[in-house]
Amino acid sequence: MLGLPMSAVDKLKNMVSGEKGRKIAQLDSVSRTVSKDDRITTDSGVKQSTADEWLRVNRDDKTGPMLLEDSYAREKIHRFDHERIPERVVHARGAGAFGNFKLFESAEDVTFAPVLTDTSRETPVFVRFSTVQGSRGSADTVRDVRGFAVKFYTQEGNWDIVGNNIPVFFIQDSIKFPDIIHAVKPEPHNEVPQGQSAHNNFWDFVYMHEEATHMYMWAMSDRAIPRSYRMMQGFGVNTFTLINQKGERHFVKFHFTPELGVHSLVWDEALKLAGQDPDFHRKDLWEAIENGAYPKWKFGIQTIPESQEHDFDFDILDATKLWPEDLIPVRYIGELELNKNVDEYFTQTEQVAFCTAHMVPGIAHSDDPLLQGRSFSYFDTQLSRLGVNWQELPINRPVCPVMNFNRDGQGRHTITKGTVNYWPNRFEVRPPATFQEGAYHDPPQSVEGIKARTKSAKFREHYNQAQLFYNSLSPPEKQHTLTWDLRKQ
Numbered sequence: 001m002l003g004l005p006m007s008a009v010d011k012l013k014n015m016v017s018g019e020k021g022r023k024i025a026q027l028d029s030v031s032r033t034v035s036k037d038d039r040i041t042t043d044s045g046v047k048q049s050t051a052d053e054w055l056r057v058n059r060d061d062k063t064g065p066m067l068l069e070d071s072y073a074r075e076k077i078h079r080f081d082h083e084r085i086p087e088r089v090v091h092a093r094g095a096g097a098f099g100n101f102k103l104f105e106s107a108e109d110v111t112f113a114p115v116l117t118d119t120s121r122e123t124p125v126f127v128r129f130s131t132v133q134g135s136r137g138s139a140d141t142v143r144d145v146r147g148f149a150v151k152f153y154t155q156e157g158n159w160d161i162v163g164n165n166i167p168v169f170f171i172q173d174s175i176k177f178p179d180i181i182h183a184v185k186p187e188p189h190n191e192v193p194q195g196q197s198a199h200n201n202f203w204d205f206v207y208m209h210e211e212a213t214h215m216y217m218w219a220m221s222d223r224a225i226p227r228s229y230r231m232m233q234g235f236g237v238n239t240f241t242l243i244n245q246k247g248e249r250h251f252v253k254f255h256f257t258p259e260l261g262v263h264s265l266v267w268d269e270a271l272k273l274a275g276q277d278p279d280f281h282r283k284d285l286w287e288a289i290e291n292g293a294y295p296k297w298k299f300g301i302q303t304i305p306e307s308q309e310h311d312f313d314f315d316i317l318d319a320t321k322l323w324p325e326d327l328i329p330v331r332y333i334g335e336l337e338l339n340k341n342v343d344e345y346f347t348q349t350e351q352v353a354f355c356t357a358h359m360v361p362g363i364a365h366s367d368d369p370l371l372q373g374r375s376f377s378y379f380d381t382q383l384s385r386l387g388v389n390w391q392e393l394p395i396n397r398p399v400c401p402v403m404n405f406n407r408d409g410q411g412r413h414t415i416t417k418g419t420v421n422y423w424p425n426r427f428e429v430r431p432p433a434t435f436q437e438g439a440y441h442d443p444p445q446s447v448e449g450i451k452a453r454t455k456s457a458k459f460r461e462h463y464n465q466a467q468l469f470y471n472s473l474s475p476p477e478k479q480h481t482l483t484w485d486l487r488k489q
């Protein structure tokens with residue numbers, strides 16, 4: 001990352017739309033294209049005469065001992081020794097690409113967020129698709145939920161929708177996330193199975209845990225083996241809120257609907273592909289973009305006014321329930337296109353870090369009991385995966401300036417000039433912004449109640465929507481869902 005002077009950052013800030021905007025997301029990195037004119041150097045920039053021989057003491061054409069003095073050789077081995085970072089604790093296997101988000105209808109009746117109201121804008125995005133259960137090297141076509149995570153580099157800061165291809169989730173309360181993930185991951189004694197989300201511990205957990213019923217119906221259906229990342233829906237899953245200029249709140253669910261339609265593999269196809277071409281989805285996305293067949297998704301919102309929060313027979317904050325579209329239609333207001341592959345997998349797809357707490361003014365949390373825990377967890381997990389300065393990594397940097405007094409820590413890149421690093425200060429440097437200046441707005445919300453480890457009674461109903469889902473399947477889809485079991489793996 002370049003320690004760009006403020007004037008350059010200001011220039012970048014004003015260039016965030018369209019083609020230019022997309023370039024900016026990568027412009028901050030120290031980008032080096034390998035060329036024939038290059039000569040090998042050490043990390044400190046000194047050219048080297050050989051990359052093949054360790055310095056040693058030879059005599060009479062006999063090979064002698066190697067010298068520790070060869071700091072170039074030691075540096076080469078040492079850098080290799082430390083190439084790996086921890087893989088993601090979930091969603092380790094993934095593929096990413098750059099693109100644009102274009103709004104074609106303003107949602108100003110429900111939000112003042114420019115990314116959802118300014119139809120003249122194009123917002124650069126980075127999207128990462130993933131499986132949940134398997135390790136970084138696992139196969140693509142396994143039976144599993146797929147991640148659909150979108151980072152919008154908006155002029156007001158980064159906004160992340162960290163979604164899945166299935167609209168509901170296994171659990172209602174984030175405190176259970178370690179349990180469902182331990183149960184679905186390879187079993188602890190022998191680390192089997194890899195990449196598969198149906199095995200003894202998984203069934204043990206969901207059998208004991210009725211709220212998982214709806215989601216595992218989806219996970220056992222054809223939905224859990226997409227034909228392509230380009231043919232998958234994306235759902236924000238959690239309930240968020242939008243705030244408009246009048247200060248009115250609406251609950252919202254986010255949707256991405258693929259323009260190629262939703263398609264799946266059947267189990268036999270998935271098995272063959274997992275053996276023959278474990279990179280099937282990754283390559284499909286890469287090749288489509290290289291060939292100019294840019295994948296596109298319509299972006300939609302379902303909204304419910306705050307006053308109607310309790311008008312439904314399910315709790316609209318419950319992530320194990322979807323909002324039926326015949327009750328709350330999806331309003332399509334934008335389009336997401338992916339049109340550029342990454343330049344390097346590690347620095348972009350591996351180092352990208354999403355977080356549900358990344359929201360911009362006009363978009364906010366709700367009391368969804370899964371969401372609050374997520375917003376803690378994503379932030380927290382990056383510390384062990386990427387380190388404290390993870391938001392400074394080029395792929396994670398916003399396109400607008402970052403101005404605060406957070407400082408230091410391992411791997412700090414930004415050089416901030418000046419004599420004060422605290423607020424308030426006698427120079428009135430970097431004061432908090434006003435609402436008119438674009439400050440994030442925490443919508444006022446009245447809160448009262450009894451502190452207790454419970455949720456509302458509607459959270460205790462677990463079967464209506466599971467049944468609705470099963471009944472919505474065609475006969476072959478029902479058959480696939482019913483007959484799938486571990487013996488067929």
Ligand code: HEM
Binds near residue numbers: 128238
């Ligand atoms: C609505 C339910 C959820 C959805 C849709 C979801 C989706 C995702 C996605 C798409 C990723 C991969 C992000 C990437 O591509 O880098 C991810 C990673 C992760 N999720 Fe979730 N998740 C959900 C629930 C949770 C909960 C409840 C927690 C914890 C309380 C959690 C913790 C994590 C962690 C720690 C990672 C790894 C992040 C990283 O290392 O970058 N998730 N999730």
